[in-house]
Amino acid sequence: MLPAYIKPMLAKLSSPFDSPRFLYEIKWDGTRCLIFIENGKVRLQNRRLNDITYRYPEFWDLPKLVPGDGIIFDGEIVVLKDGRPEFRLLQEREHVKSPLKIKMLSERLPATYMAFDLLYFEGKPILDKPLRERKALLKELLPESPFVAESQYILEKGVAFFEQVVAQGFEGVMAKDLESPYLPGKRVDFWLKFKPRGKRTCVIVGYLLRPDGTLKSLLIAEPTEKGLVYRGKVASGLNTHLSAELLIRLKGLEDKKPENLKGRGFPKGARWVKPEIYCEVSFQEITNHGQFRAPVLEKVFL
Template identity: 70%
Template sequence: MLPRVIKPMLAKLSEPFDSPRFLYEIKWDGTRALFFLEGSALRIQNRRLRDITYRYPEFWGLPQLFSRSGLVLDGEIVVLSGGRPSFRLLQEREHVASRVKIEALSRRLPATYMVFDLLYLEGRSLMETPLRERRRILREILPESPYLVESRYVLEKGRAFFEKVVSEGFEGVMAKDLESPYLPGKRVDFWLKFKARGRCTCLIVGYLLRPDGTLKSLLLAEPTPEGLVYRGRAASGLSLPEADRLLSRLRALEVPSPPLLRGRRFPQGARWVSPELSCVVSYQEVTSEGRFRAPVVEKVEGL
């Protein structure tokens, strides 16, 4: 009997490194999901422990392809475009409830499950088994399917692999200790992630305050040939002394209304400023709404 839910194991952020103790695989930019296979039944659980089986009819026939049962797989659901995961296309699959639309999207934008771990086999937990052995067994039992792919890995050469992966347009790399157990819900040094980030010089167009009057986040806009494009808010990267100094400068630049911005859904309670201060921001990607995903302020002009 398989457990009802399992919290996925998590990773810490790290700079790229080389080590014979670790495997290195692509960090797939998708939806983290555990597949529970018992007999002919499939149940898909996302990172929030919700059942999302209904969203992906293309996966429903996978249990019939396995020669073993009582399985729990860990991996990422992706929608590929040109051989790379497209977060935008995946979002189209994630936010649909209509059965008719779900079935249509499963044909137009089929998903692929990139499998990278095996947690149960024939109803028996493998989570105390070293990752090296779990991956060996996974490769042995994984059937051929256009919807099911093993996340392949390299050994030792983490830095070179990261550079190659990023140059080909992927999000980053996962580094995993070959001798490590699977620790549900834990974020530990056994799993590390190397992430590529974009950088942009933006103008500060406003800010938000916390209830105690300290600086909460900056509102950013990117200068483009079409004008200032709103890129959202950034709340991390500044030390407390830097935030205090910056707030004094921002107060002196306040204006009654926002500058002319391309974009929408500006935050309530925003204090707008004349766009005179620039900052360098790193980010994971630009979302379909034109916002920076996971932005970090790296430098503010003159601060």
């Protein structure tokens, strides 16, 4: 008997690397989905553990096509356009509850399930088996269907693959340890994700000092139509010469916190300034709190 639900395994952020121990596959920009097949029935579970079977009629016939029962696949639901996932189109599928509209959308914007792991086989867990074995079995079980595909991967050459994937407009790359087990709900180094760094023009709204009075980090915000959005602190990229020159300018601009500054997580000891000095910042991603992860100061427009 299959479990009622399984929390999907998660990945950590990483810089691209090469390794014979890892496989590399496209990071699909879609909805994470576990597909349960048991007793001739199919059930779809998303990352939040919700049942989303009703949304995707494309997959209702899978029990007839898969050679076996008591199976759980892990993968991503995408809507493809010119061979690439289009998240905007997927969103149209995600927010519909009317059976008639669901049927119409399944014909106009058909979804594809990109399967990348196998968690249960013949009603028994295979979570402890190494990924290379789960992948081999997955390949044997995937049915002939226009709505299901295996997430293809390469070995060893992670850096070149990442560059190629990003150049083609994909979201990034997943790197997975070939010998790793599947750890439900865990975010560990067995699964890593490579994503291209973003770059934004921001304005300096404050700064922090070290105990010796030198510049420690800048507080930055991104100008938007609704005001300034706080994006956190940045210290990487501040060299000694730039820090000294910048600190002189910042001290001359000290003021109260900008009234239109939105966000949270403002640090203690912040010295606020008039938002007049702009800079360019690169970052890994934007966190759930609206701040840049791993920001680097690329340029200051003095």
